[in-house]
Structures are given as C-alpha cells and as structure tokens.
Amino acid sequence: MSSIPVPPPKCLQKPLVVPHRHMFGPGPSNVPPRILKAGANPVIGHMHPEIFEIMNDIKSGTQYMFQTHNSMTFAVSGTGHTAMECAIFNAVEPGENVLTAVNGIWGERAADMAERIGAKVNTIVAPPGGFFTNEEIEQALAKYRPVLLFLAHGESSTGVLHPLDGIGLLCHKYNCLLLVDSVAAIGGAPLHMDQQEIDILYTGSQKVLNAPPGTAPISFSARACQKIFNRRTKPVSFFLDLKWLANYWGCDGKPSRVYHHTGPVTAFYSLRESLAVLAEEGLEKSWERHQEVAEYFHAGLENMGLKLFVKEKKARLPTVTTIVAPRGYDWKEITAYIMKTHNLEISGGLGPSVGLVLRVGLMGCNSSKVHVDMVLAALKDAMKHCHENKL
Amino acid sequence: MSSIPVPPPKCLQKPLVVPHRHMFGPGPSNVPPRILKAGANPVIGHMHPEIFEIMNDIKSGTQYMFQTHNSMTFAVSGTGHTAMECAIFNAVEPGENVLTAVNGIWGERAADMAERIGAKVNTIVAPPGGFFTNEEIEQALAKYRPVLLFLAHGESSTGVLHPLDGIGLLCHKYNCLLLVDSVAAIGGAPLHMDQQEIDILYTGSQKVLNAPPGTAPISFSARACQKIFNRRTKPVSFFLDLKWLANYWGCDGKPSRVYHHTGPVTAFYSLRESLAVLAEEGLEKSWERHQEVAEYFHAGLENMGLKLFVKEKKARLPTVTTIVAPRGYDWKEITAYIMKTHNLEISGGLGPSVGLVLRVGLMGCNSSKVHVDMVLAALKDAMKHCHENKL
Numbered sequence: 001m002s003s004i005p006v007p008p009p010k011c012l013q014k015p016l017v018v019p020h021r022h023m024f025g026p027g028p029s030n031v032p033p034r035i036l037k038a039g040a041n042p043v044i045g046h047m048h049p050e051i052f053e054i055m056n057d058i059k060s061g062t063q064y065m066f067q068t069h070n071s072m073t074f075a076v077s078g079t080g081h082t083a084m085e086c087a088i089f090n091a092v093e094p095g096e097n098v099l100t101a102v103n104g105i106w107g108e109r110a111a112d113m114a115e116r117i118g119a120k121v122n123t124i125v126a127p128p129g130g131f132f133t134n135e136e137i138e139q140a141l142a143k144y145r146p147v148l149l150f151l152a153h154g155e156s157s158t159g160v161l162h163p164l165d166g167i168g169l170l171c172h173k174y175n176c177l178l179l180v181d182s183v184a185a186i187g188g189a190p191l192h193m194d195q196q197e198i199d200i201l202y203t204g205s206q207k208v209l210n211a212p213p214g215t216a217p218i219s220f221s222a223r224a225c226q227k228i229f230n231r232r233t234k235p236v237s238f239f240l241d242l243k244w245l246a247n248y249w250g251c252d253g254k255p256s257r258v259y260h261h262t263g264p265v266t267a268f269y270s271l272r273e274s275l276a277v278l279a280e281e282g283l284e285k286s287w288e289r290h291q292e293v294a295e296y297f298h299a300g301l302e303n304m305g306l307k308l309f310v311k312e313k314k315a316r317l318p319t320v321t322t323i324v325a326p327r328g329y330d331w332k333e334i335t336a337y338i339m340k341t342h343n344l345e346i347s348g349g350l351g352p353s354v355g356l357v358l359r360v361g362l363m364g365c366n367s368s369k370v371h372v373d374m375v376l377a378a379l380k381d382a383m384k385h386c387h388e389n390k391l
Numbered sequence: 392m393s394s395i396p397v398p399p400p401k402c403l404q405k406p407l408v409v410p411h412r413h414m415f416g417p418g419p420s421n422v423p424p425r426i427l428k429a430g431a432n433p434v435i436g437h438m439h440p441e442i443f444e445i446m447n448d449i450k451s452g453t454q455y456m457f458q459t460h461n462s463m464t465f466a467v468s469g470t471g472h473t474a475m476e477c478a479i480f481n482a483v484e485p486g487e488n489v490l491t492a493v494n495g496i497w498g499e500r501a502a503d504m505a506e507r508i509g510a511k512v513n514t515i516v517a518p519p520g521g522f523f524t525n526e527e528i529e530q531a532l533a534k535y536r537p538v539l540l541f542l543a544h545g546e547s548s549t550g551v552l553h554p555l556d557g558i559g560l561l562c563h564k565y566n567c568l569l570l571v572d573s574v575a576a577i578g579g580a581p582l583h584m585d586q587q588e589i590d591i592l593y594t595g596s597q598k599v600l601n602a603p604p605g606t607a608p609i610s611f612s613a614r615a616c617q618k619i620f621n622r623r624t625k626p627v628s629f630f631l632d633l634k635w636l637a638n639y640w641g642c643d644g645k646p647s648r649v650y651h652h653t654g655p656v657t658a659f660y661s662l663r664e665s666l667a668v669l670a671e672e673g674l675e676k677s678w679e680r681h682q683e684v685a686e687y688f689h690a691g692l693e694n695m696g697l698k699l700f701v702k703e704k705k706a707r708l709p710t711v712t713t714i715v716a717p718r719g720y721d722w723k724e725i726t727a728y729i730m731k732t733h734n735l736e737i738s739g740g741l742g743p744s745v746g747l748v749l750r751v752g753l754m755g756c757n758s759s760k761v762h763v764d765m766v767l768a769a770l771k772d773a774m775k776h777c778h779e780n781k782l
Contacts, residue, residue: 005585006458008670009451016664018432019441028653031434039657040431041409043422043603045736050410060400067397077605078469081630081652113629194396206653212434214468214605214655236627238504239472259741261472262419262597264605266430267658273407279399345436350650 021339024375025347026156026184026320026361028206028213031270035211038273039266046263054272055249055263061275062217065186065209065283066201068193073219074249075271076202076240077264080183083202083216085113086240087179090220090228091148091200094118099146099176101132103162104155105351106181114150117236122146128158128352129310129322134166141174147227148177154185157350159310159322159359161189168197177224183207183216187278188290188319188363199224205267208286208319210364211274214267274364287318290367294318297362297372304380309357319367322349322357328389331358334382341385342378412730415766416738417547417575417711417752419597419604422661426602429664430657437654445663446640446654452666453608455674456577456600457592459584464610465640466662467593467631468655471574474593474607476504477631478570481611481619482539482591485509490537490567492523494553495546496742497572505541508627513537519549519743520701520713525557532565538618539568545576548741550701550713550750552580559588568615574598574607578669579681579710579754590615596658599677599710601755602665605658665755678709681758685709688753688763695771700748710758713740713748717774722749724777725770732776733769 023030044051055074062073076083088110092098098114100107103126111121122144126132132151141149149171153162164180171178177199182191186201187208193201199221206213220228220242228242235241239261246252248260278286294316298308301323309322325331331348335358338344349357362371414421435442446465453464467474479501483489489505491498494517502512513535517523523542532540540562544553555571562569568590573582577592578599584592590612597604611619611633619633626632630652637643639651669677685707689699692714700713716722722739726749729735740748753762 003581003583004458004675005583006455006460008455008673009448011448012452012663012667012670016429016432016445016660016667017441018435018445018660020433021435021439023434023436025436028434028436028656031657036431036433036657038407040427041407042411042427043414043419043597044409044412045414045416045419046604048412048736050408054407054409057400057402061403064397064399067395069397078473078630079653079655082469082473085628085630109629116625116627116629190394192394192396204653206434212655212657213437213653214658234507236507237476238500238507239469239476262470262595262604264470264603264658265419266422266427266603267605267655269407269409272403276403276407279403282399284395345439 022344022374024360024362024366024371025345026359027363029210029361029363029366031210031212032365035270035273039212039270041266041269043265046265047257047259051263051265051268052250054268057272058268058275059249061272061279062219064279065217065275066193066219067191068219070219070221072225072246072251074245074251076216076218077261078216079213080202080204080216083218084110084181086218087200087202088113089117089235089237089240090242091177091179091224092117092119093231093233095120097122097144097146098148099140099144100150103130103160104128104152104157104353106152106155107150108351110150128356129160131160131162131315134170137167138170141170141176145174146176148179150179153180153182153191154317154319156184156320157353159317159320160315161185161317164191164196172197177227184320185317187286188367190287193219205271205274208364209274209278211270212267214264215271290318293362293367293369293372294321296369297321300372300376304376319363320359320361322353322359325355325357326383329386333386334358337382337386338378341381344374344378346375413735413765415751415753415757415762416736417750418754420601420752420754420757422601422603423756426661426664430603430661432657432660434656437656438648438650442656442659443641445659448663449659449666450640452663452670453610455670456608456666457584457610458582459610461610461612463616463637463642465636465642467607467609468652469607470604471593471595471607474609475501475572477609478591478593479504480508480626480628480631481633482568482570482615483508483510484622484624486511488513488535488537489539490531490535491541494521494551495519495543495548495744497543497546498541499742501541519747520551522551522553522706525561528558529561532561532567536565537567539570541570544571544573544582545708545710547575547711548744550708550711551706552576552708555582555587563588568618575711576708578677579758581678584610596662596665599755600665600669602661603658605655606662681709684753684758684760684763685712687760688712691763691767695767710754711750711752713744713750716746716748719780720777725749725773728773728777729769732772735765735769737766
C-alpha cells in the first residue's frame, strides 16, 4: 500500500485563470485596483498592534458609514450571512419571540435562523416588490410582542428600499430591538443608525463598498448590548459571541485583548481601504450619486419599454434595480446572452422573485452613467437577439 | 441638525501601511507573493462557472492534502474556528454526549462549543505537553459513550503532535465519530484521513498552506454524513448547515446549485493556489522537509541550552515548536525584543501554556534551515540583551 493513496490532482497543475468581468448583478460588485492591491499586502499577526490600528480604522469607517456613535461597532470575519447570524445569535435567547418582516428572501432567511436557535418566530408578509407601513409594523409589534424585529432595508431579491423612519421608535415603545439588514443599500441610500434608533445594523463588504466578499461591518446600540450582556444563556456560537468579539475589537474597554480567532487580516486591509474610499467621496455625495444614476437608469429602461418591478418610486433601491422580466422572453437566455456577448453580469430573481424579474446592481464604483449606458445597450442587444415568443 | 452627525474619520485619510515581517509564530505564517497575487485577481460571481471550477480544484486539493476520497470535502468560508463550529454544529444534536480530549486550548474550546448547543460534554484531560494513549481513549469511550470524540492532531498551544493510529477504529467500535483538528499540523506531518478512519477533519488556510487566514478546508466521511443527514433537528446555523454547504460546493450530486451565501471568492483564489503549491512539492516531501527542519531546529535549541517543552520526541509537532520559557527571563521581553530588533514574530504560550513556553512556528514556505538559523540567532541575541534575573 502506497503511503499516498490519493495522488496530487492534475487540475492543480493548470495555472489559475480568472476572467475580468463587469459585475452588474446584485453583488459582489467590481473591486477597484486600489482595494485589490490593499488586500495583497503581506500578512501580519491577528494580534499585532498594526492590525489593531487597521481594525480601529474599520471601526471608525463603519461608524461613519452607519452614522452611529456606538462603540460596539466592528466587522464580522465572514460574509453577510455570518453577520446576520451574529445579530440573531446574540440578541435572541431560546423561547423568545422574534418578528421578521418578509418582503423577499432576507426576511425568510432571518426567520429560518431564529427558528434554528429555538426562538418563537412570527412573520408579517408583503408580496414581492412591496413593503410595510409603520401602522402594519405597529400592529404586529402589539400582537406578537417580539424581543426583536428583523427588517431588510435593501431587499436585494425584489429591489425594494424599505422606509426606516419611525420604526425604531415604534419598536422601543414595545420594548423590542430593531435589527436592520442593509447589505444591499447602505452607502448608496441614506441611513442614520442613531437617529433612526436602529439597534443592530450590518452590511457586507462586497456591495457599495466594493471590497471582496468575506467581511461584514456590524454595529450594536447600547440598548442591544444591554439585552445581550444580560442573557441567561450563552449564544450558540463561540465564534460569534459578542463578548468575545467586543474584546477582540477593543470595544469592551478592557486594557488587553485576548485571542479569540484568527482575523482574516488581508480582508481587513481591503475593507479598511474601501471605507477610506467612501470617506473620501463623502456619504452624502455617494447617496446622491447612487440616486441620480438610478433615476437615469430607470428612465432609460422605461424608454426601452421595460417596466420597473417596484411600483412606488421612493421604494426603489438605488443600488439594485429589479426589472419586470420582459414578456415573451426567457430571462435565462437574456442573462446568458449578456454574459457571453458583453462580458457583463446581470441576474435573474432570487427566492420569491425568481422568474419575475431581472436584477441589475450598480453599486459603489459601478454606479455611474457610463455603466448605465453599457447595461442599457446590452439589454437592447439581448432583446434583439434572444428568442421572442410573440404569441 | 446636520444630516451627517458623524463626520468622516481622519484616520482614514492616512494611507494604509502594512509592515513586512517574518511570521514565525504559531500562525498566520508568511504568504508567498504567488499566493498573494492569486488573491488580488478580480472578483467574479460566487455562482459563476469559473468559481465552481476553482472550488472543484480546492476540493481536489483538499482531498489530496487530507488523503481522502470523501466527496463531502470543501472549504468553509471562515477561519479554523468556523470550521470547528461547522463540524460540531452538524455532527451533534442537543442532548447527545460529546467527549473532548483536552491537552491544550483546542479541546477546551471544542467543549465550550458543544456545550453551547446543548450537548452533554465530558472531557479527558492531559497536562500541557502531554497526550493520550489509545487505552485512555478507549476507557473514556466506554465510560461516556459519546457520539463524537474531538481530538487535536496539532495542539498548537503546547506543541504536541497527537498520535492518530487506531483511534478511528476505536471510535467506530463504540459507534462514535472521530473529529480531528489538524489546523496546525496537516501538510507538515503525516495524516491519512481515510486509512486512519477519521470522520471529520478540518484545517485552516494560514498555517502550512501559507494562504491568508479566512478559509478552512474540511471533510466529512460517509459515516459522518450518515449521521448528519439523519438528524432529527436542524443544525443551529443556517450558514454552516452541511445540507446547504454540500449543495453550494457541488458535493450532493444534485444537478444545480442554489444560492446559499456569497463565497469569499478572492480567498478561494489564494486557497486554490496554496493547494497547488503543496501538490507541486508533494505531500511526502513536505512532511519530510518539515520533520527535517524541525529536528535541525530542536538540535540548535538544545545546543543553546534551551529545553523543549514536549518531552517525547515523536510527539513534537514539526510545525510549531514549544520551548520551555528560559528560567530567569521574562518571556514577554524576549518576544518583544525579537520583534523589535529582528522584525520577527515568535510568541508566548496560549491558554494552558501561557507563561510556560515560547512558541515558534515554521510552516510551509517558512520551514527551512535558513529560517531556523534566523530564529536561533534572534533567540541568542535576545538572551544576551534581555534582562536576566540570576537569583
């Protein structure tokens, strides 16, 4: 018997080849050379003073992006789903009531996560493309008395930007924490964590920030920390336990940091750089640019005879646009044609919007009129060349 | 009231500066330019055919590194701790018995993780630097009747390489799964997942593989899958649910992959490249090189009058060496002096070995006699210049 029954795989003898591509789907978005270059810096230790300084920069950049003074602000070593579980695992104990607002895939997934840890989950449901009024939310809060309400600010599966004003206040009236997922919106649409009384907020690195996927900024209000640090049970995850993360990120005021996990240091470099790019442009300018580019895009789509999936203008995400799948066409043929012919990713629906929409994401550096023109030209070309069933 | 109460942070106006440093602690280790460069390739979609091909390469490379034919082999989107939770969350249901072998920090952490999800945890404990005989393990299996035994192959906190032969067989005799943590050893010390009947095995990207931290190869035996796919309850984590991960990684034989989470694509590029480097050298050569370099290092240390913390030669990790903290010196002064004067990281103890040892990791590309000579020179210099209490 050979001591190596499994031989070295032949596929690894080929060089790594990665295509360059316009990433105009709902994410990840393109990463500019400056941010890629930051991530290619040499690895240092996850407990070196220099990485703590970079982590402090991430903390400050995230406080700016989120518009919060929360000291409990950092980045999770994982993607948006990890941040989502970090929020739910810490904020909820088994047997507690959780309410999730479902108007797309994210509310469904939040409900799934909360159920897995033994929460009693109730949902309010709006059809894809819709959202909730504050009255509907208050009724549900009064009825279900949850400890946590989950709401997606940017519902990337349906293209909805959910209004946030007043919801934090309502939650607090009912002694409930407000958890907001803004993976697909923040940086591209106004959000004020403190003013809007959001208790837990997270995003991902790979959308408006234009960093590679793999880190997820998150922040907890004092009210959220108050509940979390008075839990009766430990959170199910050691890796995501806020007590440990708070110490690793220097958010707990303790003089020294204890080894928790090996932070993805090169991903922290990229994330830090992406936050620097956002700070250089300025949040307000970034919001305005995304809004202006989105309106230009939406007008171009309507001029082509295409329909926007989200009826109400103010509820349209400026980052991810959902287009009603054109009648008579196979949406898969359109996205495949555009990828093949234009080297450009746009995507179909996700979860409840599958088959109903095409989705185009123009986020961060991708949000420009030049890119809109590219997408519009690609769509026109696709509708000319793809099979049309005229019956 | 300004619409931007939190101004852009000044710290982000400074350019990112990352020092170059010899990473000879217990990890992360240095990342060679080829692997850093791979990770700086442009971002593509987490569901594009090209990334599936790269993920298939990672799967093949991991099967080789682990010496397994398990089809349920992939990489977790996270660090070693995430893989550890992936293993425990999937393999264990609430109320089940888990046994962890504690001879350092990793067994302690595995016990913590299993307790958090409601398992009944028992431990067997060896003093730091020690390990367990197969007889001791069998006694514990017979006594506690666990569904899972956790064992650290490379106990990086104490420098112990745990023998593995026969333990899988024993576990199976008692209808127990064997979970092995080889974060700090694999690639640098022989391990045969299939032949040694290991049911779940994981490692991290940042040790012998010399990729940045952030991904963690993992594999599950058919026996492990049999238990996992017949659970009565869902695992606590959606993100780490093996059913979802198996589909995302094309391990479940289904024709199409469903969106689960946004894989850290650039981290996959680096991991793929690091596995290609290992396949090019060949596993056996890598094992031999690490062993030879470790013996050269250990002889050099003993010639200096230093003592190795692990008494038994065959139980010394070839990747991470623990040196008895030299009497009369403050270990912190030594590591700080070496960092400051030699730009070289070595570290103190961790968990149960704090204050007892210095730890030096020479892993992957860092495992060479040239690097050993650098470390020995740095240690000699430190012992000359650091304060010695001769009382």
